Amino acid sequence: MTNSRIRASEILTRAEEDYLKTILELEEEHESVTTSLLATHLRVKPASVTGMIQKLARSRPPCLHYESHRGVTLTPVGRQIALEVIRHHRLIEQYLAQALGYDWDKVDAEAEKLEHVISEELEDRIAAVLGDPIFDPHGDPIPSKDGSVTATSRLPLTAIQAGQVVRVTRVRDDDPELLRYLAGLGIRLQARLTIVERAPFEGPLTCQVGGAETEARICALGRGATDRIFVEFDEGTG
Amino acid sequence: MTNSRIRASEILTRAEEDYLKTILELEEEHESVTTSLLATHLRVKPASVTGMIQKLARSRPPCLHYESHRGVTLTPVGRQIALEVIRHHRLIEQYLAQALGYDWDKVDAEAEKLEHVISEELEDRIAAVLGDPIFDPHGDPIPSKDGSVTATSRLPLTAIQAGQVVRVTRVRDDDPELLRYLAGLGIRLQARLTIVERAPFEGPLTCQVGGAETEARICALGRGATDRIFVEFDEGTG
DNA sequence: ATACAATTTTAGGTATGACTAATTCTCGAA
DNA sequence: TTCGAGAATTAGTCATACCTAAAATTGTAT
Known part of the structure; x- marks a missing residue:
């Protein structure tokens, strides 16, 4: 059988x-x-x-x-089934963050368990409450019900040169400790980073953290962090 | 081993x-x-x-x-573990009803799956959002974190005589179809029932449904329904 | 006291999904 | 072209948690 x-x-x-x-x-x-x-x-x-x-x-x-x-x-x-599971996962992450005040380093572990047990009704209600979100708390796209997925930046911070200004659009969700560390530095989605210095050979990158309006702050990020942060060039600063 | x-x-x-x-x-x-x-x-x-x-x-x-x-x-x-699982179950039921608009006939099946996978953090956040509720949508008590459980009425509608006036305090959660049926009749928690007639030999019970202020409505309930509805005597009407 | 009927337990089997150990395959380098 | 390292597969185990069928136990009724 x-x-x-x-x-x-x-x-x-x-x-x-x-x-x-x-x-x-x-x-x-x-x-x-x-x-x-x-x-x-x-x-x-x-x-x-x-x-x-x-x-x-x-x-x-x-x-x-x-x-x-x-x-x-x-x-x-x-693929259809996989997209359904990923949709569950990311919707749940976003719900935990938005509706229940979870920090972005905790949502992955919780969603990992919940994604397999929620009904279609719960999926739909969560999506409705959130207004059909397109991204999860790490900037990963949430597949729609019909399976379409918004494209995201594949440009890692490792590829950015000194002097350039970028916006954080995605951070890998697989290292909670890094996520906590970044949050402490003020590095979150949409944060603006101004690259101050690039050490050669993929050494640490120094950057200034701060949205247009917020306070500036300098920090150094090693490989492992820069590898996991994805960015887009800030409009008008390319 | x-x-x-x-x-x-x-x-x-x-x-x-x-x-x-x-x-x-x-x-x-x-x-x-x-x-x-x-x-x-x-x-x-x-x-x-x-x-x-x-x-x-x-x-x-x-x-x-x-x-x-x-x-x-x-x-x-x-017992401690069992209370923890029951707390999860009933908290989740209440959350689905309150925060996500679930009808009371759907919450049990969903909670059945979720109760086993939520973390303590999620349990706590759900309880906090709801303001540490004591009852679930069927009137079952939600055990507190330390394991204490509010007592509930054990008086089934089968034990009520014609002429008496009662308030619904608890309905068994194990029959979704009955729950939908009762909702359609306006029978929900805290609904006031005035018993009009009791057929002998546990035959159907006829009652008037309606809170003090709402419209009255007559319906007949068979055993199977009256068995599953628990009540308290309405204050001042005992 | 005994025997029967209902309940409960034991014995043995299935499916899932992991593991280890041993074997086989693939592909690049000599 | 042959060899060897690394990757992948097969073969065989184990644990969970269900099942069926057969045996054992309980309590009740004669």
């Missing part, structure tokens, strides 16, 4: 949803999603990934395509 | 939490909580209950006491 899966979500286990979500997230940044890459991000052993991948490829309809030793690709069905 | 459990919640599986919660709920209404009673309420087979009960009795410290063919009793630890 191979287990068969048909409709988007509601039928998948939590583990299966996590795999699909992670695959979609990794597809965006890696040209090939490999077993070991998945294993790292899901914090399981590669052998476990192989097993689950084979199951998801066997499902009917298949959630992903898979050839031994190659890598995985989501099918439209798999 | 017997698995051992120490601290309240966070360490228990969803299934274990459901067992403890159900045992506590049943202890309130049945003098003895038996395998088959649990099996019925948890919608599993009696053999499965035996297995889980034995595991919970073996945990260290034990969540419950158990003697073959007798019945189960929660230990203080088990």
